[in-house]
Each structure stands twice: as structure tokens, then as C-alpha cells.
Amino acid sequence: MNFRAELVIEPQLYQLSKAGKLCVPAMNVNDSVTKQKFDNLYCCRESILDGLKRTTDVMFGGKQVVVCGYGEVGKGCCAALKAMGSIVYVTEIDPICALQACMDGFRLVKLTEVIRQVDIVITCTGNKNVVVRENLDRMKNGCIVCNMGHSNTEIDVASLRTPELTWERVRSQVDHVIWPDGKRIVLLAEGRLLNLSCSTVPTFVLSITATTQALALIELYNAPEGRYKQDVYLLPKKMDEYVASLHLPTFDAHLTELSDEQAKYLGLNKNGPFKPNYYR
Amino acid sequence: MNFRAELVIEPQLYQLSKAGKLCVPAMNVNDSVTKQKFDNLYCCRESILDGLKRTTDVMFGGKQVVVCGYGEVGKGCCAALKAMGSIVYVTEIDPICALQACMDGFRLVKLTEVIRQVDIVITCTGNKNVVVRENLDRMKNGCIVCNMGHSNTEIDVASLRTPELTWERVRSQVDHVIWPDGKRIVLLAEGRLLNLSCSTVPTFVLSITATTQALALIELYNAPEGRYKQDVYLLPKKMDEYVASLHLPTFDAHLTELSDEQAKYLGLNKNGPFKPNYYR
């Protein structure tokens, strides 16, 4: 089950919309808060560890790792690996995410600065050709390369299909690519998404994502004529909050209720929404 | 210097706007990403520890703490105290923030569930009367109470000005409020903001906040007629990114640049903005 399919199609929705070719209203559920935080941040925090262990049995402690991209997925990967005792470097193109990486305790580098020394390379950018043949040529023997970001474009795997390199499938989802001098790179899932190919997804996260999608469809179906045009919309904040509230009992979590006086002071309805739409 | 003054006036801007009484365009710089993350999250992560140490010399290890509110300020306080070995409970009204607290490893409770057992109570809600006399009556001897949130409304300090309670000023910014049975509550800064009253603010954070404010004013001043109406605006993403990029050299941080091919693939300008306006 491709639970992150919308990651792929969501930029296309905006492109269709811009081009005037979107013929129905669409909901960008991928950018709802619950989806971003749970499916991307919290889920990837766990699945990066799980995916690497199941495929390579690598010990995280003391390993040097470079994570390309410090969005929600990158933040999750970095937090998990740092907690397990890895030394993590980050690459970014966006100065805001870059500054966040600095403040969270990661050296912000260009890939070429650390490529010779790292033990693991992880892509989480949503971009293409983030790791190219030139980078792969410089990695050290035994370096593990994988993609947590999107589709199969982030690592230029095609560039490794050349006559001088030998591919050896060592187990399911794990290939050794062997250079003429004997150097081996450990490529996971042939550059496709590690968390979809090599780890499991907790039912709790699936439940959050599926609830978000279902509510979006119900909203589009029930909305009165004219509420939505042929454009791309974010999930209304109140629905986002509703998805979260449905999942709190799992943790025996007890929400505080606003008093009338407090609701008035804050200018809020006691039942939400509690935040403006732009709040993350 | 009141570097978080805009926290107080920003909801008032929206109220003025709603009431049709805003007579000039206004920029809500408080909700720009750099302001939210740096002034609130990262700065409070440090100033909560600093403020508590300078006033009370308390040891954080093993202490039970309840943090009311899990927005950026609350997230910073919780992360710091957890890292120092405190056991942290969180209260929230918003189910999304509540679920984040759960996933970050904090028990989500109502204040009354833990008020008898905690050593420290910290408010970070932006709300009023979050800690009231009834809560204060139930705290244990020596409990420290302080406000990291906003203004001086979060703790109902006025309710402690009654004849049966004795106030004793033990040092600057620190009062012991003494119950008839001898129980003492340690009230910091008389319920005003701890981080403004009892800790310092790093110049780095001041620089980010001041840059954001200056750029907002320059933008409003220079904007062509008609770009902004009598309403409240968020800082354009590109300026937010510019503020961040100005502060990267402090960390010797090296940003990666998009190739032409990558910019085209992502549909982005190579110089940003790199994210949609709603992105946090």
C-alpha cells in the first residue's frame, strides 16, 4: 500500500492548477499538519532506524552520516540518528531549514565536503540528482546509500549501470555496487524509498493519514456549491484538529478545555479551531 | 528592552483588522518562521534553564515539572528540561499540539492531575488564569511557579494577595508566598515573563528578531501602492529566508545551491523562495 502516494502527485496538482488544467477542486492533504508531522517527522524518525537495521544490521553508534535535506523527513532522520550516537551532517538549499539544522546541533555542509568520510548517505530532499556518480565515486568502501525522500530520483542510480561497475545482490533490497579497485557501495532498495521498501509503517500512522484523506474527500463531497473552485486547497484547520483529537485516546492523553472566560480572552470558539490556518 | 513586545500586540492587530479599525497595513512579524523558531523555540530552550538557575539554583535532574502549553515556547522549555533529566508533564487545549507532546514523549495531563506532585510549574500558553488560586493551594511545599508565556496574566497572582498568605522577598525577582501551615511557594518575577525578567537574551537572537522587524518596515515603506491594504500580513517567505541567510555565516554553515536542472525540476527560482508561504 502506497501510503505516501500524494507526496508524488501534490506538486503536480499545483502545476495543473497554475496551468489552468485542474478540472476539479483538490485538497492538498500532504501539507496538513497531522500528515506532515506524523507521517513524515515522527514516522521517519523510527523508520530510518528500522530500514537500515533490517537491511544492513549496521551499528549506529559512532557512525558518520550525511542527511541531504532538513524538512520534516530530514528532521526525523537526524533526530533519530543523533539520539543513537551517530555524528550527523546536513545539506540544505533553504536558509531557514539550514539555520534550524545549525540550532539543532548539526554541521551544515556541502555534500562534497564530507562525502569521503561518511559511513551512511541519506537523501530526504524531494529533489532529483542529489547524489550523483561523482559523489558515489568518492565514497569510502562500505558506505551505505539510501533514499528516504521521494520517488526514485534523488540518487542517480542510472549512473551506476556502467560496464566497469559490478552489481551484486546480497539480499532482498540490498545491492553491493563494486568498483574496479574492489570498493563496495551498499545501495538500498535500488534508490527507491527506504521506508516503503525496507521497513514497516505503524498502523497508528496509517490511521492518521487515512483519516486525513477520508475527511478531505468527505469535505469536498459535502461542501456547498461554490466553497471550492478548481484549485488546490489545504485541509481546514478544524478538520486537522479533529484528526488529532481522534488519536489522543491511544495515549490516554487528557486535553484541557478552555473556560468561557479564557475563550473570550483569546477570541476563540471553545471547540476550536485553536490556531490560524497558517499555523504549523 | 522588550524584544517580544509584538507577542502582546499581534492578536490585537487581528482584532483591529476584523473590526475594520486598522488604518494602516501591518506586518505580523511574530509569526514569521525565523521569529517563531529562534526567538521562541530556540531561545526559550536556553532561557528557561538560565532563568530558573539564576533565581533558584534548582537542580533539574529528577525534578517533576508541568509545562502548560506546547506551542514553540512550550516545546523549547520541555526539550531543555527533558534533556537535563527532569520528568515533564504537558497540558494543552489544542489537539494537534497535544498529539505532538505525546509523540515527543510527554504525558499529556490536566493540571489538576499532577499539581500535588510537581516541583516546578511553567506557563507558556498566551492565555489568562492558567494557574489559579485553587491550583496554588494544592502545590507542595517549595514548588516553583513561573511564567514563560506572555504578559503577566497566566498565573493569577492577584489571588495570592490575601491576608492569610505572607509574602517574603528572598532575593530580586524571587518571592516566597507562605501559607498558614508554613508551606512556601516560590513565585518568580511576580508572574511576569521569566525570560525577560530573570535571564539574558543572546545577541544572536536579538539580531534575528531585529532584522525581521527592520525588513518588515522597509518592505511596508517601499511597497508599491496597492500591494498592501489596511490588513495584517505575514512577512513574505523570501524575506524570511533572507533573514536566515544573513545569520548562517555565524555557524560557518555552507548552503547548497540548486543546479539549473534541479530548479527546473522543482519549479523554483534558484534564489528562492524555496517554500510556499504556508510552509513552516
Place this chain on the structure above:
Amino acid sequence: MNFRAELVIEPQLYQLSKAGKLCVPAMNVNDSVTKQKFDNLYCCRESILDGLKRTTDVMFGGKQVVVCGYGEVGKGCCAALKAMGSIVYVTEIDPICALQACMDGFRLVKLTEVIRQVDIVITCTGNKNVVVRENLDRMKNGCIVCNMGHSNTEIDVASLRTPELTWERVRSQVDHVIWPDGKRIVLLAEGRLLNLSCSTVPTFVLSITATTQALALIELYNAPEGRYKQDVYLLPKKMDEYVASLHLPTFDAHLTELSDEQAKYLGLNKNGPFKPNYYR
């Protein structure tokens, strides 16, 4: 390969020695620093996550977990789960380890205080009957129970072999034990060691453990007559340090050397040992 076999036999060595029945010199390699820290602390920090994921796909974020025992294994399990967003409680019999758990940010409880609310129970004590039928009867539906400690004595699995309980093998190493009211407990590896049964051991850790054992055997074999009597010994500190130094190049780690002046000041040989034997 049973790489932790000595955990089982090491108390027996001391008992044999006390009883005057030890007929050869023996080396307690289990209590060497490198073994304790690497095989127990650092390895278990990773294998507790791996073992739980591979068997149950559980999400760690927000889960309530009780860890019985706060020795090196317990410390590793607690650190990993706390880092992944679990809320962790600890039980202990030793006041020193108990105080460490407090300072590290864990609530120290008796098992009965939290048994009804936790999602996962992990034993790491080296003791027997730490989790008994009475505890199992009170766990909530879906609670996961496993043993990271020693042998198969920590959980009283025999007490679950009664007619009113149904056992259902749901996959390799995973049994559902079903109560008459439908409640299911998820028992892993039938109470045997989770990290040996359900996760892999990094080769790096095996290398440290095997090196320690090999050096101990070489030392016993080569030692001049009379150095060792029929007793149990700890590995000489210098060998412990040698094991560590052999594994530093893996991390491209650069050791600092003492100057002559510094060695004299500290009263140390420049090549070690650098610490007294009792140092940990």
C-alpha cells in the same frame, strides 16, 4: 553464536570460587569495561528498538514503557526508548542505580504502580520472577512483554501455561496469550532474550567481545606460574584499554598522547594503563 553466554556463567564462577570448587584460574570478562559498555549498554540501546520493531512493528512515540532494572542493559533500553518519544518508568532494587534513574529523568516506581497503564514491559534485571502471573493478569490488552536481561527466568512464562489461557503463535518469536475475556498479551521469544532471538548483533560489538575473550585466554595461558590462583579475576585494565584502542580506527578517532611532563604529573606510564583497576 551465544555471545553473551558468560552472563549466565559468571555468577556461577564466583559461587564455585566461594565454595572452593574452582579448580582453575578464571577471568570474569563480562565485567570488563569494554564488555559492559559495548555489549550491554551500547548494543542493547540499539537492539531493543530492533527487536521490538522486527517482531511487532510497534510505534515507539507516545508509548508508556516500564523497564525493570537499571544496570547497563536497562540504561541502554531506557535511553533508546526515551529518545524515540516513549514515556519510560523504571523499577530497581539497588538504591544507587535507582538514584541514577531519577537523575536521568525516569520515574522510579514499583511494577504494580504502573502495570495497568503501560504498553510495553521489558525486563533487564538478571533476576528471576520479576514479572509474575499476577502482573500479567493486570496488564492491558495488547501489552507487549519481553526480556532483555538474562536467561529465560525473568518472566514467569510457566505461569501462563494454564488451561484458561489460549496461546496463539502469530509469527516467529511472537505469541499472543489470550485471557478468557479476550485480552491479549504479546509475548516475545517465549520470555527468552529478545536481543539474541529477535534482533541482530552488529559485527563491531561481536569483535569487541571476542577480542576481550581471546585476550583473557591468552593472558591466562601465558601468565607466569603464580600470577593467577584458583580464583576469579577481572581483565587487567591495560588489556581492556588495548581492546578499546584496537577499535578506534573504525571511527577515524584520533587519540591524544601524554607529554613526558604530563605523564610525570599524573604519575602514569605514557602507554597506560590510564586508570586504576576499579575505575569504570
Place this chain on the structure above:
Amino acid sequence: MNFRAELVIEPQLYQLSKAGKLCVPAMNVNDSVTKQKFDNLYCCRESILDGLKRTTDVMFGGKQVVVCGYGEVGKGCCAALKAMGSIVYVTEIDPICALQACMDGFRLVKLTEVIRQVDIVITCTGNKNVVVRENLDRMKNGCIVCNMGHSNTEIDVASLRTPELTWERVRSQVDHVIWPDGKRIVLLAEGRLLNLSCSTVPTFVLSITATTQALALIELYNAPEGRYKQDVYLLPKKMDEYVASLHLPTFDAHLTELSDEQAKYLGLNKNGPFKPNYYR
């Protein structure tokens, strides 16, 4: 109050003992577990942050720090700074501590490798001349230098008393040392112990240390003739455990008691000691 005075005199005790000049029995309380962990590890984890903030108001997030020495004090400093978002490098002479630093996620370097790039230098070695003039000459402008280790020998402060360098006292305990080209080094407490000079010590830690010392004296005084000779002893494990048990109620911590059957299985007395003397 010099609560860590014994740090200084303890190596001297062993030297006196070796030289046959110790004329009374002595107890090395500094190396008892509670002293090592609480006074050194847990206390320094907090006082490094406190000492730096009170003297320099530095922001920890994103700063590059080198910590010389990874014993208990160094471990505490590193853990605190990593948690606050600093990037931490470690130097060590002992391969065991060095390997621990690696597994805890710190790059192990020689001081000269990172001296040009770090923002803060902290010594925690117990050694002399760890930071010498040559290192100080290469530090970048604004670098903060301080000593958490022992006495005032770790930083060669005398080497900074030369005519071409200007000293400027900017506030109590803070000197700027100014190079001819204008570069300033921020020297704290003139190289004496930062945690004694510039931060406070929680009463909880003082209580543990004082209890340990008092019990050692009582034991030496009450011990029957012959139990102790003119030598240096470690505190008996049972007393160490007693110190810990006296401090558990502060945290409302509930210790588990061994059953008769369990005590027998483990070969322990139900009241302890629970660990062998060499256990840390």
C-alpha cells in the same frame, strides 16, 4: 565552600601511601559511586551551562565546542551541550573513554585539529597544560576558554602574561585577553574551576557529597582495630548504597524489595550490598 577539595588531594593520598608515608587509614570518597556520578557527572551537566550563561550569556545552539577529557565531568559537559544544540568534539588520552565518546556521538580529535574553528574550549582532564599558548594563539576571535576539571593547571594561563597581550577585565570572573591584531579570547575565572567560581552548586549535590564524607569519617572512627591499615580505601559499597537510599525520597522514588526467593537466587542479602565493590 570547596566541595571538591578531595579531587585535589586524592591522588596525593595514593602517592603518600605508595611512598609509605601515610600515617593513618584514609578513605578515597571521591571515587565512591555516588560522589563520581552526582558531584561530577550530574552536577557538571548543569553547572557547565550555568557557568557559561552567567559569565558570557552565550547561546549554545549551533556553537562548536571542544571538551578535553571524557571522564565523568567531561561526559556531563558533553551531554548538556549536545542537548542544547552545540556541536561537540572530544579529546582523550584513554582509549576506553575515547571509544565511549565515539559511541555517544562525538568526534574524537586532537586539539590542534579543531582549535581554529571552535567557539568554546572546556578542559576536564585533571591534567596540566592541556591548553597551551600555542593553542590559544590559534583560537578564533571571541573564543571562550574555561576549566571544569581540577585546580588551575589545565590551561597554561601564565603563558598569557606576556607584554604583547593586553588583559581587560570585562566583568567579575571574565577577562578578555587581547592579541596585537585585536583578537580577543574570553578567559573565565582566570583558568580556575568554572563550576566553583561562576555557578552555584545545588544543595542536593552538596548533601550527597557531605553525607558520603561524614559516613566515611564515622566508619574510620568506629571501625574495629585492624579493619583499616595505613592505606587508602574506597567507601564500602553498602555505605555508598546507604547514601543513595537517603536521597531517594526527594524524588518520591519507590524502591523494589527482593523477595526471599530472589535474594537466594542472586546470592544477595535483601538489604544489600547489591553489587560487588568493583561495580560502577
